[in-house]
Amino acid sequence: MNDAVKPAARPAGRAGRNLELPEHLKAYKGVWVFIEHDRGHVHQVSWELLGAARRLADTLGSQVAGVLLGGPDEKLDAFAQEAYTYGADLCYVVRDPVLAGYRNEPFTKGLTDLVNQYQPEIVLLGATTMGRDLAGSVATTLSTGLTADCTELNIDPATRALAATRPTFGGSLLCTIMTLAYRPQMATVRPRVMPMPRRDDSRTGHIVEGSLGMIETDIVTKLLEFIPDTTRNTINLPYADVIVAGGKGLKMQDNFRLVFDLARVLGAEVGATRPVVQAGWVEAERQVGQTGKTVRPKLYIAAGISGAIQHRVGMESADVIVAINTDPNAPIFDFAHYGIVGNALQVLPALTQAFRAHLDKRVRKVA
Amino acid sequence: MHIVVCIKQVPDSAQIRVHPVTNTIMRQGVPAIVNPYDLFALEEALRLKDQFGGRVTVICMGPPQAEESLRKCISFGATDAILVTDRAFAGADTLATSYALAAAIRKIGEEQAVDLVFTGKQTIDGDTAQVGPGIAKRLGMNLLTYVSKIVEVDLDQRRLKVERRAEGGVQLLDTTLPSLITMLEGTNEMRFASLPDMLRAARFSVRRWSKDDAGIQDVSKIGLKGSPTVVSKVFGPTPRAEKADMLVVADTSVNDVALNLLGKMFTQFPQLEEDLVERLSA
Numbered sequence: 001m002n003d004a005v006k007p008a009a010r011p012a013g014r015a016g017r018n019l020e021l022p023e024h025l026k027a028y029k030g031v032w033v034f035i036e037h038d039r040g041h042v043h044q045v046s047w048e049l050l051g052a053a054r055r056l057a058d059t060l061g062s063q064v065a066g067v068l069l070g071g072p073d074e075k076l077d078a079f080a081q082e083a084y085t086y087g088a089d090l091c092y093v094v095r096d097p098v099l100a101g102y103r104n105e106p107f108t109k110g111l112t113d114l115v116n117q118y119q120p121e122i123v124l125l126g127a128t129t130m131g132r133d134l135a136g137s138v139a140t141t142l143s144t145g146l147t148a149d150c151t152e153l154n155i156d157p158a159t160r161a162l163a164a165t166r167p168t169f170g171g172s173l174l175c176t177i178m179t180l181a182y183r184p185q186m187a188t189v190r191p192r193v194m195p196m197p198r199r200d201d202s203r204t205g206h207i208v209e210g211s212l213g214m215i216e217t218d219i220v221t222k223l224l225e226f227i228p229d230t231t232r233n234t235i236n237l238p239y240a241d242v243i244v245a246g247g248k249g250l251k252m253q254d255n256f257r258l259v260f261d262l263a264r265v266l267g268a269e270v271g272a273t274r275p276v277v278q279a280g281w282v283e284a285e286r287q288v289g290q291t292g293k294t295v296r297p298k299l300y301i302a303a304g305i306s307g308a309i310q311h312r313v314g315m316e317s318a319d320v321i322v323a324i325n326t327d328p329n330a331p332i333f334d335f336a337h338y339g340i341v342g343n344a345l346q347v348l349p350a351l352t353q354a355f356r357a358h359l360d361k362r363v364r365k366v367a
Numbered sequence: 368m369h370i371v372v373c374i375k376q377v378p379d380s381a382q383i384r385v386h387p388v389t390n391t392i393m394r395q396g397v398p399a400i401v402n403p404y405d406l407f408a409l410e411e412a413l414r415l416k417d418q419f420g421g422r423v424t425v426i427c428m429g430p431p432q433a434e435e436s437l438r439k440c441i442s443f444g445a446t447d448a449i450l451v452t453d454r455a456f457a458g459a460d461t462l463a464t465s466y467a468l469a470a471a472i473r474k475i476g477e478e479q480a481v482d483l484v485f486t487g488k489q490t491i492d493g494d495t496a497q498v499g500p501g502i503a504k505r506l507g508m509n510l511l512t513y514v515s516k517i518v519e520v521d522l523d524q525r526r527l528k529v530e531r532r533a534e535g536g537v538q539l540l541d542t543t544l545p546s547l548i549t550m551l552e553g554t555n556e557m558r559f560a561s562l563p564d565m566l567r568a569a570r571f572s573v574r575r576w577s578k579d580d581a582g583i584q585d586v587s588k589i590g591l592k593g594s595p596t597v598v599s600k601v602f603g604p605t606p607r608a609e610k611a612d613m614l615v616v617a618d619t620s621v622n623d624v625a626l627n628l629l630g631k632m633f634t635q636f637p638q639l640e641e642d643l644v645e646r647l648s649a
Contacts, residue, residue: 017592036534043534102533103540104500104510129533133512136500140465145595148461148495156599167494168601175601182595221509221542224528228536241646267646278403284553291494298642309604320636322628323611333611334604338628342616347624354625358633362644 019180028183031057032120034111035066035083035091036130038102039226042079044196044239045126047086049189051197052153053124054087056162059155062121066091069110071100077207084205086197091205092118096212101223102130108137110212115142117210120184122162124153127188139186145179146186149290151193151313161185167290167313174309192238192294192317235285237269237293242300245271245288245315246281249304249325249344253281258348259303265356271295273311289314301351303344307332324348368421368522370412371472372485373502374405374440376433377492401436404487406443406557408550411517412485413444413558419522421482422446424475428456428467434573442560442568449475453578458591461493465501466588471581472506483527484547488513496549503547511540512549520544 031053036043046066053064066083068076072095080091092114098106111134115123123138125131127149139146151174152165161178162185168175179185237243244266246259256276263270271288272281288295289311300318305311307323307330315321316335323336324344333339340347378397401409412423424447425440427433437448451471459467472484484506489496496512503510513532518539520527525544530537532551560568583589612631614624633640 019597038534102538104512108504129513129531132496133500133510136461136495136497137504137510139497140462140501140504143462143595146461146495146497147596148493148497163599173601173603176599177596178599179595180597221511221540223538224541225539226533226536227530227539241642266643291489291491298639312604320632320639322632328613328615331604333613336611337609338632339611339613340616340624340628341613342621342624346621347616350621350625351628354622354629358629359643359647362640363647 021181021183025181025183028119028121030063030065030118030120031060031122032065032067032092032115032124032184033083033088034123034125034131034134035068035079036126036128037068037070037074037079038130040075042082043126043128043130043191045128045131045189045191047082048191048194048196049124049126050083050086050088052189052194053122054197056122056153056155060121060160063089065089065118065120067111067114068093069099069107070095071097074100080205080207084203085199085201087203089205090208092208092210094210094212096214098214098216098219099212101226103219103221103223104133104137105219105221106212106214107134108141109214110210111138112141113212114210115184118208123184123186125186125188127190131188135186135188142184144182144184144186145177146188147177147179148188150187150189153187153189153194162187167309190294192296195296195317235269235283237271237286237288237295240269240295241298242266242268243271243288243295243297243315243318244268244301244303245273245305246276246303246344247273247305247311248275248279249306250276251304251345253279255345256281258345258352262301262348262352262355265352265359266299268299268301271300271315273305273308302332302336303348305332306330307335368415368419368482369479370415370421370423370483370485371475371481372405372409372412372423372425372440372445373468373472373498374409374425374427374436374487375402375490375492376400376427376429376436377402377490399432399436401439402487402490402492404489404491404550404552406487407552407554408485408487408548409440409443409445410555410557411548411550412483414555415483415517415520416444416446419520422479424449426451426468426471426475428452428459428464428471431575434575437573438568438571441571441573442565443558444561444564447574448571449574449576451576451581455578455586455590458594459589460594460596461495461497461501462595463589463591463593465498465505466593467578467581467583468498469502469505470583471576472502474576474580474582480545482522482544484508484545486547486549488549488551499547499549506545506547509542509546511542511546513551514548515551515554517548
């Protein structure tokens with residue numbers, strides 16, 4: 001009896017929620033990447049996203065477009081050329097004096113107008129301070145779904161929707177999120193989550209020029225100055241090749257020097273877990289994980305780290321993971337390559353000594 | 368000066384455990400706290416109130432229990448607290464949440480015009496950083512995210528100067544009131560609650576607003592219905608196909624374990640050894 005009043009084929013939603021894509025949104029096609037650049041350089045996350053976009057577009061049988069917004073003096077054409085080599089088929093380029101230097105207002109208008117005009121199916125942005133600022137603004141203006149800090153992007157075979165996976169519940173579980181009844185589907189991805197695509201210099205593309213239709217007096221917020229970081233912020237975890245990281249298993253702040261000792265011998269960067277950063281043992285820039293940095297080093301040594309998902313999603317792409325933990329059942333041993341069951345306070349100095357002895361010998365030979 | 372601070376009550380994630388067998392989240396007994404990032408926003412708002420006078424109104428969308436977190440904010444010195452709570456909000460994603468909060472802030476503005484809205488950089492349970500920008504867009508306020516320092520507020524000229532964290536540096540921005548600021552962590556230190564404020568908090572009656580009180584008429588914009596994103600699957604992580612190669616210190620001396628690791632690792636990954644040597648030689 002109940003079946004008779006229910007509309008046919010309602011998807012597994014609650015409360016009469018619309019999960020069907022309305023007819024007028026079916027025209028949205030193509031995968032876009034917002035290409036982030038500042039002071040003459042493209043952020044590498046944009047190239048990483050082009051690699052992911054290429055894969056999604058190939059699955060959907062559609063095209064990849066880069067979006068470049070910037071001032072008239074910026075090298076947007078050169079950036080577009082580079083975008084083709086990483087997988088873009090075309091680039092939408094908007095040049096305007098008010099787009100020199102990132103500001104929310106003109107960039108939100110620029111990207112929103114392009115989306116409304118050219119109707120992409122998917123829009124990807126880097127989860128940087130610029131990308132998150134812009135993504136949240138554009139998604140709200142367009143009233144569409146946005147999934148932050150995705151660790152995996154796929155096309156759902158049943159619905160052809162973007163299936164965006166990200167950690168949830170403070171990083172203890174993963175969830176897959178889809179935007180079914182709205183377009184475009186938007187997502188941000190953090191630097192280093194997606195692998196850098198292989199550059200193909202034979203690839204070409206074309207530019208579609210757009211205009212902004214805004215003048216400086218329309219814009220309330222003024223960018224007075226950009227103050228570059230000096231020595232204060234020299235920690236560059238996301239792009240470090242070797243990382244030694246410590247967790248609460250090191251017991252005390254003072255013991256963290258053992259992590260630094262090993263890092264020095266390896267020429268490594270030092271990382272830490274969220275609890276360690278929250279306890280103030282090391283700087284926030286050293287935090288690895290969902291709320292910290294995502295890293296992809298060749299070698300990651302985790303000392304006294306249990307391996308909660310929050311941490312795991314930030315470092316599991318490392319080529320080689322060595323984990324030291326007293327608990328043989330610690331989750332980190334589920335995804336490490338080498339596990340040492342033992343007290344990090346004893347293992348770290350032993351490793352420091354072993355690496356020093358071994359590498360010194362080799363380095364001297366090379367010299 | 369009237370400042371609204373948006374906070375969220377979150378489970379203390381440091382204490383969340385995942386059931387080892389069923390891989391489901393164990394929420395029982397996990398204490399609820401004010402999202403730690405929001406406290407930087409609250410402290411910054413309280414400092415402006417100390418400097419310029421006026422009011423700090425704290426709002427929170429959440430279940431009735433979230434009243435405790437608002438009371439906590441009163442104990443730090445906030446003037447007023449409003450809990451926006453309604454069953455109709457259940458299942459809201461960031462777009463629906465920003466709609467409800469923006470409506471409530473508009474309503475608060477009818478009592479006294481709002482000069483500034485503060486939020487934390489993000490929450491520790493959702494980690495999206497999307498609600499702040501969403502509220503700003505809906506209210507037509509200037510959006511200032513990742514603010515590391517409020518350089519200057521000129522109430523007469525209604526201007527505001529801030530430093531905003533960007534990739535590789537800091538932007539110095541000048542804008543007008545009203546603005547929405549998402550405050551970067553570590554930018555200030557939360558004050559201790561004073562005894563009079565603690566006593567006031569204990570007696571304080573937090574205002575409760577339903578969707579109607581917040582002036583929301585269109586229920587298709589809130590809760591599950593107003594949420595474009597659909598959670599299709601929640602799952603635990605999958606272990607790597609190959610188990611880790613385990614070395615146990617108890618079985619042998621710690622130095623042997625270290626040498627053993629180097630031997631195994633450099634045999635299986637010879638390129639890693641070459642890379643390390645090359646880096647150190649450079």
